Amino acid sequence: MSAHVIQLISACAGSAGFALIFNVRGGRIISATVSGFISWGLYLLFTIRFGLSDFYAYILASAGLALFAEIMARAQKAPATAFLVIGMIPLLPGGSLYLTLYHAVSSNWTAFGSSGIYTLMLAIAIALGIICMMSALKVFFVIEAHVRRHLAQ
Numbered sequence: 001m002s003a004h005v006i007q008l009i010s011a012c013a014g015s016a017g018f019a020l021i022f023n024v025r026g027g028r029i030i031s032a033t034v035s036g037f038i039s040w041g042l043y044l045l046f047t048i049r050f051g052l053s054d055f056y057a058y059i060l061a062s063a064g065l066a067l068f069a070e071i072m073a074r075a076q077k078a079p080a081t082a083f084l085v086i087g088m089i090p091l092l093p094g095g096s097l098y099l100t101l102y103h104a105v106s107s108n109w110t111a112f113g114s115s116g117i118y119t120l121m122l123a124i125a126i127a128l129g130i131i132c133m134m135s136a137l138k139v140f141f142v143i144e145a146h147v148r149r150h151l152a153q
Helices: 003-021 028-049 054-076 080-091 094-105 109-152
Strands: none
Touching: 003 028, 003 080, 028 054, 028 080, 054 080, 054 109, 080 109, 094 109
16 A cells, blocks of 8 residues: 555544544534645645645645635535644644654754654645635635625616
8 A cells, every 4th residue: 555545644644633633513423524635735745746845735725624624614504624633633743743842852952843843834734725725715705795785786
């Protein structure tokens, strides 16, 4: 089995586990699990297929996840954060955070600094992707409501 397929299965399993921890029930657990698949799948797509750096891949993957979360929120009449938080689990920079703290405990301050900056960069990329997509969707929905009101007159 390909390493990428194993990564996608692991992303689904991790997301499903956190969906259970966060008490997601019914059909929403499937959507929450799929959100983890989408976030990690987009990350792999942008890094492997398009050769983007981690920073840009994280921005685009989290933006795609935010779009999926908004679509699922409207389709299933649930808060978007339920899908967004669970789908974000595979993207969290846990490995680089571990290395950052390892270097701090080891008093390797040069490696701590570079690893810490990298971890912070990934966290900023995740936040930036979510903010950009949520803002774009907000503008879209305001314009849509305005057009609907105008057409109803």
